[in-house]
Amino acid sequence: MAATRAGPRAREIFTSLEYGPVPESHACALAWLDTQDRCLGHYVNGKWLKPEHRNSVPCQDPITENLASCLQAQAEDVAAAVEAARMAFKGWSAHPGVVRAQHLTRLAEVIQKHQRLLWTLESLVTGRAVREVRDGDVQLAQQLLHYHAIQASTQEEALAGWEPMGVIGLILPPTFSFLEMMWRICPALAVGCTVVALVPPASPAPLLLAQLAGELGPFPGILNVLSGPASLVPILASQPGIRKVAFCGAPEEGRALRRSLAGECAELGLALGTESLLLLTDTADVDSAVEGVVDAAWSDRGPGGLRLLIQESVWDEAMRRLQERMGRLRSGRGLDGAVDMGARGAAACDLVQRFVREAQSQGAQVFQAGDVPSERPFYPPTLVSNLPPASPCAQVEVPWPVVVASPFRTAKEALLVANGTPRGGSASVWSERLGQALELGYGLQVGTVWINAHGLRDPSVPTGGCKESGCSWHGGPDGLYEYLRPSGTPARLSCLSKNLNYDTFGLAVPSTLPAGPEIGPSPAPPYGLFVGGRFQAPGARSSRPIRDSSGNLHGYVAEGGAKDIRGAVEAAHQAFPGWAGQSPGARAALLWALAAALERRKSTLASRLERQGAELKAAEAEVELSARRLRAWGARVQAQGHTLQVAGLRGPVLRLREPLGVLAVVCPDEWPLLAFVSLLAPALAYGNTVVMVPSAACPLLALEVCQDMATVFPAGLANVVTGDRDHLTRCLALHQDVQAMWYFGSAQGSQFVEWASAGNLKPVWASRGCPRAWDQEAEGAGPELGLRVARTKALWLPMGD
Amino acid sequence: MSAHNRGTELDLSWISKIQVNHPAVLRRAEQIQARRTVKKEWQAAWLLKAVTFIDLTTLSGDDTSSNIQRLCYKAKYPIREDLLKALNMHDKGITTAAVCVYPARVCDAVKALKAAGCNIPVASVAAGFPAGQTHLKTRLEEIRLAVEDGATEIDVVINRSLVLTGQWEGSDFIKTSTGKETVNATFPVAIVMLRAIRDFFWKTGNKIGFKPAGGIRSAKDSLAWLSLVKEELGDEWLKPELFRIGASTLLSDIERQIYHHVTGRYAAYHDLPMS
Secondary structure (H helix, E strand, O other), X not given: OHHHOOOOOHHHHHHHOOOOOOEOOOHHHHHHHHHOOOEEOEEEOOEEEOOOOOOEEEEEOOOOOEEXXXXXXXXXXXXXXXXXXXXXXXXXXXXXXXXXXXXXXXXXXXXHHOHHHHHHHXXXXXXXXXXXXXHHHHHHHHHHHHHHHHXXXXXXHHOOOEXXXXXXXXXXXXXXXXXXXXXXXXXXXXXXXXXXXXXXXXXXXXXXXXXXXXXXXXXXXXXXXXXXXXXXXXXXXXXXXXXXXXXXXXXXXXXXXXXXXXXOOOEEEEXXXXXXXXXXXOOOOHHHHHHHHHHHHOOOOOOOOEEEEEEHHHHHHHHHHHHHHHOOOEEOOOOEOOOOEOOOHHHHHHHHHHHHHHHHHOOOEEEEOOEOOOOOOOOOOEXXXXXXXXXXXXXXXXOOOEEEEEEEOOHHHHHHHHHOOOOOOEEEEEOOOHHHHHHHHHHOOOOEEEEOOOOOOOOXXXXXXXXXXXXXXXXXXXXXXXXXXXXOOOOOOOOOOOOXXXXXXXXXXXXXXXXXXXXXXXXOOOOOEEEOOEEEOOOOOOEEEEEOOOOOEEEEEEOEOHHHHHHHHHHHHHHHHHXXXXXXXXXXXXXXXXXXXXXXXXXXXXXXXXXXXXXXXXXXXXXXXXXXXXXXXXXXXHHOOEEXXXXXXXXXXXXXXXXXXXXXXXXXXXXXXXXXXXXXXXXHHOOOEEEEEOOOOOOHHHHHHHHHHHHHOOOOOEEEOOEOHHHHHHHHHHOOOOOXXXXXXXXXXXXXXXXXXXXXXXXXXXXXXXXXXXXXXXXXHOHHHHHHOEEEEEEEOOOOO | OOOOOOOOOOOHHHHHHOOOOHHHHHHHHHHHHHHOOOOHHHHHHHHHXXXXXXXXXXXXXXXXXXXXXXXXXXXXXXXXXXXXXXXXXXXXXXXXXXXXXXXXXXXXXXXXXXXXXXXXXXXXXXXXXXXXXXXXXXXXHHHHHHHHOOOOEEEEOOOHHXXXXXXXXXXXXXXXXXXXXXXXXXXXXXXXXXXXXXXXXXXXXXXXXXXXXXXXOOHHHHHHHHHHHHHHOOHXXXXXXXEOEEEOOHHHHHHHHHHHHHHOOOOOHHHOOOO
């Protein structure tokens, strides 16, 4: 063992003043492995599951030592675990929140009592610096349990109207901390869900946690852990009992899973990628910012690499300090108490070697320093600069432990560069100018922003991302909603149609022919696509007839196509910055103005609804309710966002609710006016701009509303495109620059939308052919809409003089 | 003492450009203590090194020649000879870096050190210690008298009223505090000072020394201070010419730790000579 190795005698150390090994004994981790006879199975339903005739893989520490063998799960083991979780769900979710709270608290206490075992096992196997596991992860794991116990105990009041989804399938990537599992199982268990976690081969810490939880007694089966290869992911995800799949891993794997789960029963939450970003401005405390870089990339805290943007005027100074600091970093065995970085095994080492070699060949400069063992799998802290922005390496994710530095000139340019990637995880801003720091913090398109700090975490602060980092959340209130669904809504069913051809769905537009002249008492309906604030002729220059309830021709609407969608999305993007920058009050004022305009147009709207078969009374009520929805969302948006207070941090954390961007909405056929307005109102209220496809049966109501929008709203805020529903859906779902999509229509359309969203991983909300009661408050204007219509950002603002 | 600070033109823009983010510095201060520890032989060697940085200090109103004499003897023989022998360090001439006394006791200290046959420098606090709020004339006179009596290092309390109004002074060494304040040497303050020393070195090539004083009582504390200097400035600052620890009771705790390292037992009070 390292402690007994012959070191330099005191005399030499007295002169050199070097650091020595500070080995932490892992005897208790080995003793625990011995209790399993060095053969780890799975932990299912409160028992160890060690089926026969399974492949096994060796569990090693990253250096070489072979610790144990791990059995690999097969499909039948997955089915058994899901069944155990499904049975456990019945009891667990039926208990009052306080009972779950007590159980979580007891688990926290058990972790506290056996924390040495947990941290030595985790550090031994993953190779991460034991200090980070011991002082960071293990403490945070307990805080997570305590925080979520409190949430569980107040669930009946605070989360009234929501119910647990059911069994959650949790999938974790090959290099991860057991904490990633804790972030997700805590909220899931707190709200009443049960979990089946699929961890990569040879990850004993999650198994230990499951054992600790299982031995607590009355609720075996709420947490089941299987270890197995990535090939089990689709098998777990498509188990009929699984209601939601929470996936963490690489973006490409997430994309593939999104495609394969289209139309399946389970919902999907993605948390992808590991890269982080640090913005260093010329008013920063550069030395502290350099420590921020160390926290982000070279301290075993974060899982991935860092993109570092440095303002040109402090480039030299920052690089000098950074390189000086790198020289003092120490790497070594994870179980050494005085190292900054451990080793993460051969795969991580290969990945970074490949990246650095390629970066060099593409013209980048590479600087490496630090006290690092020269043999594999250790890899030194690495700083890459002068990487040409257009080179392939500049596009891919920066791996651990690499920092890629590039300069920027102004804050505005920094935002352009920072937002110019498909990633949207976390970022920090270093500036001593309050105004600038906030400007950058608000402007960054990421899930978490730290001002003058990096990598702070707390159970009460939501952590998540946007864009291709996936839009699932953990921590805080957002983490709870991941595992809840509105009470009383019908269970999400599989709408999988095996023979849906994604290549041809909605590709061709059936031709439409003239169907005679328009007749009837009402004035001629408005005609055209409402794009950029005015009615335009469709690119196809053709029209489709709309019939009323008695089969007579009600009017013609324009036949929109791909080019019209492109134009509408462009118009919406142009309007977005101005609209998102408006205060909620100003946005509310315009929604109220539209409500007033609808009321003035009441008789026209009601008569058109009548022609679609509604009673006059009901038609008038629909118009009135539509106006009320506009007013209600206008009022609601003014109370969004709030401030969180975090233990150990002076200063607030702001939970912001930011607009998604351009939102595409395909409206349901039913309720041609009310559904349209019910979807339009929250979208606009929260600062989004929209491209809407109105009811296919009667788009004329939406077009009537457009006449008012043309006078009330700035151009481009809301764009309405009529035409073939499947074709327009296809265009919108495949559009890379549409930030989110809501689809209320057929099961097949839903499946297509879910599949196509994998392109830019836009969040989608698809009805899967289930009708909604738009006239009911819960379904027509409930909190679910408010949740889906904006995205959260956590902005950390530490204070100090 | 190293070569004196040759000084440089006062450029106040250096000071106005400095940005210090308080919460970030606090975090760094916490991390440094958690991320660097030394154990076993490394700890023993580091502790002996720490001894050579100590300005062994007595600044009491009731100091007399007898306790000054005892202090000086302890400065010469800081660690029991047999313990040093066990570590094979007895021939390294380990003494404290200096003794530090009030101006009126400089004579006693010089005499006692001469009697002990060693050339440990005598440092004196002077110039209106600890408030610095006396006339410039008496402050200068106090320094002159202390030097006359044989003090070779003077710890000057700067006139903080001048600092607070932006009129700065220069020095060879900077010290965290007098040791007589309610809050003395803290890591966050030290981090800011060490970074200023590094910046000044990068700009002018002058190496300024650093002396934390006050409240450093345990051996563990002294190790943290050593690693703080090593981390922020590097090994070249880890020598008595550039780094001192102002302390009075620290030495006895270090000796206890060395005793434990050598014997594997915890020392009784009477096992170690008093200072």
